[in-house]
Amino acid sequence: MGEFLFLDGAFGTMAQNAGLLPGEDPFEWNAKNPQGVEAIHKSYVEAGADVVLANTFGANPLKYRGKNNLSELVKAAIRTAKLSNAKRVAIDIGPSGRLLKPAGDLSFKEAFEAFSVTVKAGVEAGADLAFVETMGDTRELKAAILAVKENSNLPIYATVSLDENGKLLTGADVECVSVLLESLDVDAYGFNCGLGPDKMEEFVRFLRAFSSKRIIVKPNAGMPRMEGGRTVFSQGPEEFAKLVLRLVDAGASIVGGCCGTTPEHIKAVKNLLEGKTAEKKNFKRSECVVSSGTSVVKLKPYSALVIGERINPTGKKALKEAYKRGDTAYVLREAVKQIDDGAEILDINCGVPGIDESSTLEGVVESVQSVVSSPLQIDTANAEALGRALFIVNGKALVNSVNGKQESMDGVFPLVKRYGGTVVALCLDENGIPSTSQGRIDIARRILDEGAKYGLKKKDFVFDALTLAVSADPTAAVVTLETVKRLTEELGVNTVLGVSNVSFGLPNRPALNNAMYALAKRAGLSAAIANPSLIREEVSDLALDVLLGRDEGCQAWIDACSGGCETSQSLPPQSAGDAPTFETLMRAIEKGLLGDAKQVAAQLLLIGTEPLKIIGEGIVPALENVGLRFEKGEAFLPQLLMAADAAGAAFGEVRKSLKTVEGEASSEKRRAHPIVIATVKGDIHDIGKNIVRALLENYGFDVIDLGRDVEPEKIVETALSSGAFMIGLSALMTTTVGAMGETICLAKERGVKAKFCVGGAVLTQEYASSIGADYYAKDAMRTVRIAEELGDMS
Amino acid sequence: MPEKLLEEAENAAEKRKAQLEKEAPLEPRGVWMREGMKAYLCGTLGQQFDAWQRRLSALSAADAYFSQQIGLEAIEKKMDALEEEVKATLLASESLSPRRSPGYGNMPLSFSGEIIAKLNATKILGVSLTASGLMVPSKSVTAICEIKREEENG
Known part of the structure; x- marks a missing residue:
């Protein structure tokens, strides 16, 4: 049992009562009216607050518009707060006022650096605590917390602002916030602002189930309403205090107030809690969890969830090319x-010789998190790349991987302690991979012991029992399965396998992989790193014999497959009516x-139609027909795009049968040079x-898509290195078309030969000419025509 | 023949759009305030709509286009609803002029920032401007309505 810690109440509300004008920035009062600031802090200390939050909520270089030196103003704020004789003075760190990527344009690093300015100044002036509050985005929350961790040794309190559904603005729920904050190991966390204490109660109860830290509540004094041009809040001190008492019963032990609260509110709370003791510790979460910005995934034995392995360039020429x-x-x-196919976590690997792995990994993590909400597995052997990716990733990621070598643990564990994460640990060490399950278990134990030195517990690990090729060693699968079983049962840890290694060197690999997956799941497997579109629980007798070492030399398997039994992929159903034709x-x-x-294309292939003929006599003419109808005004953009999607799906089928030995699609592109x-x-x-x-793409062009918010430099460099014949630039608003001109200018300076085609809502032919663009395209179809014209000339 | 084909293509497009409409995370939110004879409005579909749209456009251009239409329709509807809320508070002698948004007519685009600040919309709705002055989340609208007294209208 412990004591309560009392925080202060609203600053802004009090400052308005003391004469802060509408539209005036309270942060400026640190210079203009320090006596006023001091008086507010003092009134809270007199009311019983142990901690005051210095007047630095608005102290962010991205938000501050005043003329004073921001750092000096922060220091003044801390010094003034200290005059109140509060037991502890906190640097108050509020949101930057800007949206981080991918929702907005602010990069994680910019946010981190901005918060760092405030933290450094606060530390210099002698703050005792960092209080990160009113956050509505887990990524911004992480940036602020890391700014404190990397620039100070201050204890960290963090609170987020929930809506009535218990969600942040990004859609993240309380559990998601909790996973991140536990992973970053802050000292206490909870909620502030957004809601009154009555509405907060259920979320405090919910949080108690996940939090191993003390729970903070700093609610508003009920709901705001306008009265005579002023915002007033509904709950008086007594009512507020009674409701806060319920939050304490729900598990909160650090209490204060936000908008609309006054020293009277804090005093009332303190009086009501007189003689009561706080619950010191909450439930400790023992589950193994990972998260993204908006979702949480639990790893559990026997569930064998799928970690999608497709974003790994090993053996994938097209992905290597895309990275380069x-x-x-x-x-x-x-x-x-992969998510549509059922993957719950995505592996991200950018290990390609000749590219800058760190910055590529950073970029890929960022862009993947912009389209899917699942947690990621950061997969790299490069410590620098790992550090940078863990720094920016939204949520608590899987870290792939550490192993029993001292050097590996010395490199990875400190990064996990700093940035958070769940570690994939390989059961191998300096002496290689033990050939017995006992050897692998021993390594797992050593890794757990070493991890404990960094505060990592069993729940922070997932052990890779290691899959080896059964074609090289008939006992390989048996040892792996036994290791999975023992890790699960004896050590009580979660396990992971990259199942497909098992079938290396053998025919019909998917069938063996599926069997291995099924057996490993029964042995206790928590997660499989696999291709989600292929993997399923399915064991044939023959496959079982191979995996259990009963098929000597895998001969029966090889014989059975020699008749061309390549994967049991289901054939496309024959449509009831017509035979498939180009028509x-x-x-379709x-x-x-x-x-x-898609179906007709598959059927055409099945009856032996030549793939290139399907493209040339089916797909391309169909698209051309729609394109012409669009240009004549008979068809409209939705129909054109639906046709493009359908053509894309048909292409996809045809591509499968154009596979080269490497297992990659051969290029059916019509032209040698790309478009950027x-x-x-x-x-x-x-x-x-x-x-x-x-x-x-549907018209057969090779397109390099650099994404959005792209620096002129990057566009020019890519154009030069790829030998592009055309560069397409898009901008929506008058405020951003200027960047088009800059890009074109830079390209001309650097001797880029490619032609520029520009488009976007506010552009006109006239404007395009004035910025030096070669072409203006009024719509997507026109861009295709321009590309065809240029392509034919080159 | 092509006519029937065109019709079927249109049907396919409409069907797809209707399907996406059901899936769309549509939780429009908004705030407004009256100051003198002006009402300031801000509405947004929020970050989750943008996230949904980004995901769709990774796989399908048609879906990207439909989601764009769905978003525009939904935010317009929300703004209409906000206007109705304002109207409901007017005196019998007052009327509301149709809303105007920054970037149209003679109101500069940069005025969005002032409306956002006035309404505290960054904190309440999560609406803010990028460094280049674009409003985010992307389906967000700021607007002003003039309030007129009857005697002015004659």
Whole structure:
């Protein structure tokens, strides 16, 4: 049992009562009216507050518009707060007022640096505590907390602002916030602002189930309403205090007030809690969890959830190429597809020789988190890359990986302690991979012991029992399965496997992988790193024999597969009516029927139609018909785009049968040189650009999509290195078209030969000419025509 | 033949849009205040709508386009509703002029920032401006309505 800690109440409300004018920044009072600031702090200390939050809520370089030196003003604020004789003075850290990527344009690093300015000044002036509050985005919350951790040793209190549904502005719920804050190991956390104490109660109860820290509540004095041009709050001190008492019963032990509260409110709370003792510790979460900005995934034995392995360039030429060229579209597509196929976590690996792994990984993590809400697994052997990715990733990621080598643990554990994370630990060490389960278990124990030195517990680990090729060693799968079972049962930890290694060197690998997956799940597996579109629980007798080492030399398996039994993928159903023809394919595309187009293409392939003929005589003419109808005004953009999607799906089927030995799609592109497209610096609206990309791709162009808010430098460099013949730039608003001109200017300086085609809502031919663009495209179809014209000339 | 085909293509598009409409995370929110003879309004579909749209546009241009239409329709509807809320508070002798938004007519785009500040919309709704002055979340609208007294109208 412990004591309550009392915080202060509203500053702004009090400052208004003391003469702060509407529209005046209270932060300026640190210079203009320090006596006024001191009086407010004193009134709270007299009312019983142990902690006062210095007048630094608005002290963020991204928000502050005044003429004073921000750091000096922060220092003055801390010094003034100290005059109140409060037991502890906190630097108050509020939101930056800007939205972080991907919702807005502010980068994580910019946010971190801005918060760091405030923290450094606060530390210098002798603050005792950092209080991060009113946050509505987990990513901004993390930036602020890391700014404190990296620039000070101050204890950290953090509170978020919930809406009536218990959500942040980003949609994150209380559990999601809790996973992040536990992972960053703040000292106490909870809620402030947004709600009155009555509405906060259920969320405090909810939080108590997850939090191992003391719970903070700093509610508003009820709901605001306008009265004679002023905002007033509904709850007086007595009513407020009674409701706060219920929050204490629900588990809160650090209490104060936010908007609308006064020293009387704090005093009333303190009086009511007189003689009561606070619950010191809450429930300790023992589950293994990872999170993103908006979702939480639990790893549990025997559940074998899928970690999507497709964003890993090993053996994937197209992905390597996409990384090298900075093309974001490929990665985004893979990310969304894997989630649609059932992956719950996505592995991100950027290990390609000859590229800057750190910055590529950072960029890929950022862009994948802009399209999917699942947690990520950061997969790299490069400590610098790992550190940078863990720094910016939203949520608590899986860290792939550490192993029993001292060097590995010395490199990875400090990063996890700093930035949070759940560690994938490989059961190998300096002597390699033990051939017995006992050897692997021993390593797991050593890793747990070493991790404990950094405060990491069993729940912070997932152990990789290691899958080896059964073709090389017939006992390989048995040892792996036994290790999974023992890790689960004896050590009580979660396990993971990259299942597909098991089938290396053997035919019909998916069937063996599926069998391995099924057996490992029964042995206790928590997660499998696999291709979610292929993996399923399915064991055949023959596969069982291979995995259990009963098929000598895997001969029975190889024989059974020699008849061409390659995967048991289901054949596309024959449609009831017509036989598949180019005409039915064309009709399906022209009608924009994606499912039909895909099916007919598959059927055409099945009856032995040559893939390139399907493209040349089915897909391309169909798209052309729709394109022409669009240009004549008979069809409209929705139909054109539906047709493009359907054509894309048909292409996808055909591509599968054009696979090269490497297992990668061979290029069916019509032209050797690519087109670079981007939404320009400062602009984050990219729907139009995405439509153009889709259409260009469907017309057979090789497109490098650099994404949105792209620096002129990057566009120019990519154009030069890729040998692009055309650059497409998009901007939506008058405020951002300027960046188009800059990009074109820079390109001309650097001798870029590619032609510029520009488009966007506010652009005109006249404007395009004035900034030196070669072409203006009024819509996506026009861009295709321009590309065709240029492509034919080059 | 092409006519029937066109019709079917249109149907397919409409069907897809209707399907997306059901899936869309539509929780429009808004605030407004009256100051003298002006009402200031701000509405947004929030970050979750943008996130949904980004995800759709990774796989399908058509879906990206439809989600854009759905978003624009939804935010307009929310702004209409806010206008109705303002109207409900007017005196019998007062009437509301149709809303105008920064960036249209003679109101500069930069006025959005002032409306956002006035309404405390960054804190209440999570609406803010990017460094280049774009409003985020992307489906957000700021507007002003003039309030007129009957005698002015004659």
